Each structure stands twice: as structure tokens, then as C-alpha cells.
Amino acid sequence: MRARGGSRRGRGSGRGVGGPIRRAASVAAVLAAAVAAVLVPLPAQATGGPGGTGGTNGALVHTDAGWIRGQATAEGRQFLGVPYAEQPVGRLRWKEPRPAKAWHGVRRATEFGNRCVQTSSWDPGYEKPSHTEDCLDLNVYTPGGRSAQRPVMVWLHGGGLTAGAGEDVVPDTFARRTGTVVVTVNYRLGAMGFLATGGLDGEASDGVSGNYGLLDQQAALRWVRANIARFGGDARRVTVAGESAGGRSVCTQLASPTARGLYRAGIVESGAYGDCAARERRQAVTDGAAFAKKAGCPDPKTALACLRARPAKEILAAQAGFDWAPVVGGAFLPVQPEEAYENGSAARVPVLNGANSDEGRLFAFGQFDGQGEPLTAERYPAALTEAYGPELGRRVLRRYPLAAYSSPTHAYAAALGDRMFACSALRMNTALAGRGPVYAYEFADRTSPPFASLRDLDTDFDFGATHVNEVQYLFKHFGLVTPLNAEQRALAGQMVQYWGSFVRGGAPRADGAPTAADQRTRPGRVLSLRTASAGGTAISATVHAEHRCGLWDAVPAG
Incomplete structure (x- = not known):
């Protein structure tokens, strides 16, 4: 497993960020x-x-x-x-x-x-x-x-x-x-x-x-x-997309x-x-x-x-x-x-941009639990100091107290994911909104099954809506069909509609769900993609606060 990024560590740490050897010949x-x-x-x-x-x-x-x-x-x-x-x-x-x-x-x-x-x-x-x-x-x-x-x-x-x-x-x-x-x-x-x-x-x-x-x-x-055009496509309507x-x-x-x-x-x-x-x-x-x-x-x-x-x-x-x-x-x-975003020199094209609500859990798992050394309560303050330095580490400890999380690893993961992904995505939305339509989303299905690389691991770690997990709601990931339940299949169908309508040239829309908010006119409003039992897909105005971006926006990006 790789976090789409390098050596064997949690898949988010670098591959979300392999292959057979061909013949050895000249x-x-x-x-x-x-x-x-x-x-x-x-x-x-x-x-x-x-x-x-x-x-x-x-x-x-x-x-x-x-x-x-x-x-x-x-x-x-x-x-x-x-x-x-x-x-x-x-x-x-x-x-x-x-x-x-x-x-x-x-x-x-x-x-x-x-x-x-x-x-x-x-x-x-x-x-x-x-x-x-x-x-x-x-x-x-x-x-x-x-x-x-x-x-x-x-x-x-x-x-x-x-x-x-x-x-x-x-x-x-x-x-x-x-x-x-x-x-x-x-x-x-x-x-x-x-x-x-x-x-x-x-x-x-x-x-x-x-x-x-x-x-x-x-x-x-x-x-x-x-x-x-020889495959039936329109060269004037190309959307470039990617994950991690x-x-x-x-x-x-x-x-x-x-x-x-x-x-x-x-x-x-x-x-x-x-x-x-x-x-x-x-x-x-x-x-x-x-x-x-x-x-x-x-x-x-x-x-x-x-x-x-x-x-x-x-x-x-x-x-x-x-x-x-x-x-x-x-x-x-x-x-x-x-x-380039801020000075207006970036491409003036529509953008759909977002992150997952629990991005950091994959990385934290790879750093601690996946190595057979789950983060302990006693070790938690020192781990934050190692990650952020003494001064910022103390501030992070206050904003991410252990009492608010199910485990020290999850607490560490929340800080990591907020800094690396959630708040960076929201800042990007703000910067891009000056040069064209920007639609913000957050994949927030915390019941989502771990993606294929994690499903065979012998662990009961709760990955939640972690890094990479949304990909399997859109495509066959590694060519495999993900075992989604009925609610998750319904959410996957919504997501395909949202992405598809955007690729076809409009605002992201789905049947029976709200249209994604354009950040030029509704800044900070994020399309929260959730299953029906979690309240259903809705427009959220609290994503910035939930991810403590007031803290992270004041420090260099991580």
C-alpha cells in the first residue's frame, strides 16, 4: 500500500498522496x-x-x-x-x-x-x-x-x-x-x-x-x-481531472x-x-x-x-x-x-475542487497503527511537537484535544488532514474565485468502505471518509467494483451526476439534491456529499470552522 507517494507508508503520504516487471532485455x-x-x-x-x-x-x-x-x-x-x-x-x-x-x-x-x-x-x-x-x-x-x-x-x-x-x-x-x-x-x-x-x-x-x-x-x-473527435469526443469540451x-x-x-x-x-x-x-x-x-x-x-x-x-x-x-x-x-x-491564481494569470476556466472529511486518517494509520505502534495518549503531545514544532504543537494540542476523538491516532489525523487537505482546498477556492466559476465539495461519507488497497488489511481501524475513498464512488478502482450498500450506491449515483454535469459544461447538479454553490457568489458554501442516514447531501457553511482553518490559514501550508 502506498499513499500514492513513495515508500511503503500510509497511502496518503505521498500515492493518493507498482507493476509487473517486463522482460529484462535491451x-x-x-x-x-x-x-x-x-x-x-x-x-x-x-x-x-x-x-x-x-x-x-x-x-x-x-x-x-x-x-x-x-x-x-x-x-x-x-x-x-x-x-x-x-x-x-x-x-x-x-x-x-x-x-x-x-x-x-x-x-x-x-x-x-x-x-x-x-x-x-x-x-x-x-x-x-x-x-x-x-x-x-x-x-x-x-x-x-x-x-x-x-x-x-x-x-x-x-x-x-x-x-x-x-x-x-x-x-x-x-x-x-x-x-x-x-x-x-x-x-x-x-x-x-x-x-x-x-x-x-x-x-x-x-x-x-x-x-x-x-x-x-x-x-x-x-x-x-x-x-x-475520431472517438466521438468534442475537442472543445475537455475537462482535465485527477485525484491526489x-x-x-x-x-x-x-x-x-x-x-x-x-x-x-x-x-x-x-x-x-x-x-x-x-x-x-x-x-x-x-x-x-x-x-x-x-x-x-x-x-x-x-x-x-x-x-x-x-x-x-x-x-x-x-x-x-x-x-x-x-x-x-x-x-x-x-x-x-x-x-498565478491570485494575480489572475491562471486559466480562466470552471473548476470543481474539494477534499474528503477524514483525509488524514490514512496517513496517520500508515505512520502509527499500520506500523504496529498505535499512537498513545501519553505520546500524543510529543507527536504533535515533532510534526509542528513546540509553539504550533501546543496550539494544535489545544484545538485537537484527545477528549474530542475516539483515539489519539484519529486526533492526530484530524490535524494532519485539516492542514494538508481541507484548509488548502478552501484557500484554493478563494484564490480561484477571482478568475472564474469555482464549485466546492467535501466527500463526507464516514461509513465509506476502505478503498481496495486497505480492504485486505487485518485491522479494525476506522478510516472514515479518508484520502482516496471517494474515487471508488465514481469509477471501478483498480478495476474492482466496491461493495457499497444501498445508501452508498445512491450517493455514488449522485456523485456521478455531479461530476458528469460539470464535465458536460454546467454547474454540478444531481437529481433531488442541491446544485453546488459557485464560490464567486456564495463563498465558503461547500457541497457536503453524505448518505441519507447522515442527513443527505447538502450545502454546508461550516466546513471552514469544522476543520479549524482559522488556525491553519495563519501558518505555512503543510
Whole structure:
């Protein structure tokens, strides 16, 4: 289990913030085998053109790089493992993404592509690390029927920018129920996606390295703009969405001038942590030099060539302990996202932004109970001092007294989650409201079942509405159907309606429930997503106070 973020700790600590090892052969051999495996002759009877209507069940589509054949399912059509960029292997390691090379014949698009380089985790299917760099693929899900001009949602996975893959969610049912086309994306992770060095700065088009993973996301959005009409999608109505590190990616793309025109709306789920702050260039380059030394490439004059010659397995082994995140200062991200929101330079598009009511419980579990050492009442004050320092720790202790919580771990979790997620999201709403519609939500189903990575753990820990838990209400998480009860299924249906109406271009709405409040006209009003027995979904004016944001807004983001 990983909090979508790094080493094995609670899933929120970095993956909400895995993959089988492919054959160990040379790059050339792997590429040759891959081409042989996925290319088959173009059938003479194929007549598919724009919209992808040729072939069996409309599953044959001509992209700008060549023909692909997907498959029909009970929910519609799906096209898996479609390359959107030239694979970043060999000399293209730590290069900005380039358009995918054309191929001849028909490429089978019926299996997920490789996962990008990452460690193993407890998430289903991630029991072994992945050392594959040829991973810049995406997956397209469309409803049945021949309708064209459907709105599009591009989903960016979580994983702390060090883990995960587009396949982590299967949104086929969401696509059918909402009448949308959904695209899920792989992008480079960890050191492969975010290494910054002086040598790489010299190769970067804007003089600032370290943004390869998010540039991959922009390349995928450009692929969508060029190709999605052939799948029945409308390139003018693209919503970029994501959870945790995927949500953080969205809030970064909102501030990136080079992403302008690639989407018309954004959805940020639990992604505003740390106020979406990027690394400063000087620190990123300093860390890059330290990483190179750790990886066995200490000489600055030869470090880049040395690193490019290192096997992916060795790069992965050296990346632990470093912060892998976007870098501010170049054309991709001229200023910090928070500054872009406040000075009006961020994209002026509608945004749906929110967090979960118990985000911190996953992280606190990973830090204490998950390690077999539940936090005790005696240890609680010291744990707060370690986390926040003596002065702030005393203030936190007063605001989060043990008597108000079922356990010391839950008390610690409340402070952690409020600071990292709830209050950061509310601040982001305020900052964004000056440049377009902003709709705030909070997922508050405290009866929600733990998401798939946690369900097999031998624990009775109450995770509540923790980090990642809302994802399973929208999609098949890790391809699995979550065991929801009747009330939870009803809430899941509402959430799909809210998200779907927003993707289609309107305010988030659901049958028999209130429309989400626009923060421009109803600031601080949050759509609280709850089951009927907990009062039902409603507009709340107390979220800021419930999460003690008066305290956290006065201290640096965590």
C-alpha cells in the first residue's frame, strides 16, 4: 500500500498522496518485440474514418499516428495502451515529450500499456516494481452508440508523482452514465519524470528542467485535441481531472501558460495540498546533484551521460528520500500556482475542487497503527511537537484535544488532514474565485468502505471518509467494483451526476439534491456529499470552522 507517494507508508503520504516487471532485455529488443506483438495487417474491408465507425462495433479508429483496434464491452468501447508520445527511452530519457511515431497496419489496443518506472506497493496489481520506461500510453473509454461531439474528461492518476498508472481507474460505467468520453493517462514518475540538474537545464526548451511528467500530461492533452473527435469526443469540451497527485497536477496545469487551450475545465480531488507549491529551481538542481551522486554519478561534468547510462532499476533505487515535484521558473510554470491564481494569470476556466472529511486518517494509520505502534495518549503531545514544532504543537494540542476523538491516532489525523487537505482546498477556492466559476465539495461519507488497497488489511481501524475513498464512488478502482450498500450506491449515483454535469459544461447538479454553490457568489458554501442516514447531501457553511482553518490559514501550508 502506498499513499500514492513513495515508500511503503500510509497511502496518503505521498500515492493518493507498482507493476509487473517486463522482460529484462535491451531497449531495441523490447521495442522490436512490442512492435511485433501489437501490429497486424490492415484488413482490406476496414473503412473506419472520423468517429471510428469502421470495423466490428466501431472499434477500429484511425489516429494521427495510425490505425488502432479496440474492443466493444458491455459499457461501450475501450482502446487501451495507445501511445500518445514517442517513448522516452535511450537518448530520450529526460527529454521533453515528442509526438508518437507513425506505424503501419493496425495496432491492437486491447491491453494496458507498461506502467512507468516505480516501486512495488500494496495496491492491487503492484506487488512488483516496474522498470519500464516505454510507458507513455493512454486509454480511451466511450459509451455505446454513434453519437459524436461528446464532452471529454482526461483523468490524471494519483500516486504522489512517484507511482500509479492510468489503469488505476476503469471509468467505462462513468462514461456510459454521463454520456462522456473518458481518457486515462500514464506519465513519467519519480526521478524519471522530475529530475532537475544543471545539465538538463541546458537541454530544456525554457531553461528549467524537472517537469517531464507534467509535460507528458500536456502532450496527452494535445493528443486528445488532435484525435478525440475520431472517438466521438468534442475537442472543445475537455475537462482535465485527477485525484491526489493527479489533482495536484491539475492545479499546476491551471497555472501553466503552456497548457492554455488544451482544456475548458478542471476537477481537483484532494490535490490542493501544500497549496500546490512547486520546487524552486535552485533547490531542485541542488537535489538533482545529490541524487546523481547517490546514483553513482558524482562528477557534474559527466553526471548526465552517466545517469542516462544507468539502468532504470538503479535510478529507481536511488530516488528514495528526494522530493519529486514540478519546478517553478520557466515557461511551463513561471510563478507558483498560488501566485498565478491570485494575480489572475491562471486559466480562466470552471473548476470543481474539494477534499474528503477524514483525509488524514490514512496517513496517520500508515505512520502509527499500520506500523504496529498505535499512537498513545501519553505520546500524543510529543507527536504533535515533532510534526509542528513546540509553539504550533501546543496550539494544535489545544484545538485537537484527545477528549474530542475516539483515539489519539484519529486526533492526530484530524490535524494532519485539516492542514494538508481541507484548509488548502478552501484557500484554493478563494484564490480561484477571482478568475472564474469555482464549485466546492467535501466527500463526507464516514461509513465509506476502505478503498481496495486497505480492504485486505487485518485491522479494525476506522478510516472514515479518508484520502482516496471517494474515487471508488465514481469509477471501478483498480478495476474492482466496491461493495457499497444501498445508501452508498445512491450517493455514488449522485456523485456521478455531479461530476458528469460539470464535465458536460454546467454547474454540478444531481437529481433531488442541491446544485453546488459557485464560490464567486456564495463563498465558503461547500457541497457536503453524505448518505441519507447522515442527513443527505447538502450545502454546508461550516466546513471552514469544522476543520479549524482559522488556525491553519495563519501558518505555512503543510
